[in-house]
Amino acid sequence: MVRLNYVNRKNDGPKLGQIIAKDVLKRITGSGLKAALRDPDVELDVTGKALTDEGTIEAADALAKAIAFESDTGKVVKLEELNLRGNLITSRSLVAVKEVIRLASKDLKDLDLSNNLISISTTEDAEAWEDFLSSFSECCMLRRIDFSGNPLGHKAFEILYRVYSTHSVVDAQLIATCGHRRPSHAADEMEIVADSVRNMSMVSDSDGYAGDIESASELTPVCKSKHKQEFKSLVKKVQPKVLEAYSTTYGLRSVPYMIFSETGMNETCALYLSYVVASHLLPEQLLPLVPPAKAGLPSQQLEAYDTGSSCRGIVYFPNPLLNSAAKKVLALSERPRGGTHLEISEDEAADPATSPKKVKVALQRASEAPVVPLTQLNPDCSTQGNRRKSSAADGGSETGGNSYNIISSDIDRARSRIQGNTLKDLGPQCNDLWSSCLGMLPLSRAIFLRPHKTKPKPEINLKCVQEVWQPNPVSLPQAFTLACPTSGETHGDYSIYAPLASKNPNKAIVPRPPQTQDETRKSGHLRNASSNSAKQEKRDVSQHTTSTRSQVEEVEVEKVEVEKVDYRSGLLGGLSKDHWQNIISLATGAKGLVNDSQQKAILAWAMDRATLMRERENLRREKSAQIWKVLDWMGCLNYHIHT
Secondary structure, eight states: OEEEEOTTOSOOHHHHHHHHHHHHHGGGSHHHHHHHHHOOEEEEEOTTOOOHHHHHHHHHHHHHHHHHOEETTEESOEEEEEEOTTSOOOGGGHHHHHHHHHHTTTTOOEEEOOSSOOOOOSHHHHHHHHHHHHGGGGOOSOOEEEOTTOOOOHHHHHHHHHHHHHSOOOOHHHHHHTGGGHHHHHHHHHHHHHHHHHHOOSSOTTTTOOOOTTTOTTSOHHHHHHHHHHHHHHHHHHHHHHHHHHTTOOSGGGOSEEEOTTSOOOHHHHHHHHHHHHHSOOHHHHGGGSOOOOTTHHHHHHHHHHHHSSOOSEEOOOOTTOOHHHHHHHHHHHGGGTOOOOOOOHHHHHOGGGOHHHHHHHHHHHTTSOOOOHHHHOGGGGOGGGHHHHHHHHOOOTTTHHHHHHHHHHHHHHHHHHHHHHHHHTOGGGSHHHHHHHHHHHHHHHHHSOOOOOOOOOOOOHHHHHHHHSOOOOOOOGGGOOOOOOTTOOBTTBOSOOOOOOSOTTSOOOOOOOOOHHHHHHHHHHHHHHHHHHHHHHHHHHHHHHHHHHHHHHHHHHHHHHHTSOOOOSSGGGOOHHHHHHHHHHHHTOTTTSOHHHHHHHHHHHHOTHHHHHHHHTTTSOHHHHHHHHHHHHTOSSOOOOO
């Protein structure tokens, strides 16, 4: 183990960050590479050196480069502990530290970021914090993360709750069956390596010399090379087995200790953290799944977390800003996990809504039950909208199910009280989940809740109708006056004038001249011939039209048959409900924040006209109470933690 300790160095600030970067990069170049191959495990301690963001980013970039470097025999830098306590670090440095954690996910055992200036207040801070927490998703050896002494803010705890809910679940059955055998198994393997090294002869048996490889100057190069290869081969055989023993659990849920003391927690922070506390396994359940702490100060520090307060694994005391409501919701979250201390103030005892007698009886019964996370006892406990349904339907025995249901209902009441205060003081925009759900609701109603299709009745204006239909006399111009003969004039034997045959209105109508008998007979034959030819042409055209129509009908029938397999729905634009759900979630920024079941619940609420009446009945309440009620009905008050 190589310990890079800069606590006693005279240098500090960004200049020390440059020195750390040079020292780390030496391990992957030149003579430092040979030493790193012999002992790749590294601990970096830079406590109280005021690196600031500039020095931290430079040191972290060099550290990430060294960890990513691999030689023929594997990694040359395996970071096991990183201590950046008291270095004036802000959220800006988390981007660089995130990469170090991601690369060292299979080796990192302890991370200390306490007493810095990490605060989450802007959008950039929130993105950096979320990416930083997400980088722990592949960590399988981590024992402790210390965030104490940082003014994190309520947004940091909301993001912690959201990221924690997405990390892989630790199987309690796996802990019960296999967890306690793995440390001994790994220890046995390491003992085999130690015994093998002790039994390795550094020289021939006739010399009778045994010692350290580096200190045996009398050894021949051939002998040194032989025993080094034997040692490396043993380590290569054991290391995968040791990693396999601890690589069954990953993410924040597998970390036995997370420290949030002196982080400026208020009741809103306690609300978000209560969901994490209720779902987190106890240290005694998780410690067998990670490498044991070294004897001395590290192990004593872990023991102090258990004995120093009522917190179990997730440490949030002391935090002076926590009021009685915040302490109560955290205490109620601790009790089903096996906590031993419940604080209920006199003010809460006087409040009839808290039901202290019921809580006391329930907790007394719960103390006799086995230690199991609350979410495994009642999967619906994280769904605020279903709390009444689950408590009424679960039933249970007098000593088992009822007591847990009572605890769950009291936790929900304590949380709803803080949720109402948060909505009243900060508004729904303080919570990404609430604002996204409330953004989806009106847009969903605009798309799905359309008015019924009815034919509009035209409004008839009788006055306009009379004006339109009233006949107006038309005076023709002089050019349109027809030239007609007088009553005394005649033309031959005809006194009847022919009808209009000219298209020119200015041309006078002239009667046709009389026809002779031969001309009449000829015209009759011509008319018959022309009529016969016209009939034949009509017959041909009708046959052609019939054949064309049959072809068109065949094509149309084929088209209709194809269109019968139709993906179009009766919704707006012919899109399906799933397509609209995806579009609405992307448009409102709910993608990745609101899970699929919550999105479907919002769409179902928006499509039901009866919900409008239910919302109208709540108009007499305060605005914050109306918002809380709608979110409760839709089941969107909290993120759903996978169980």
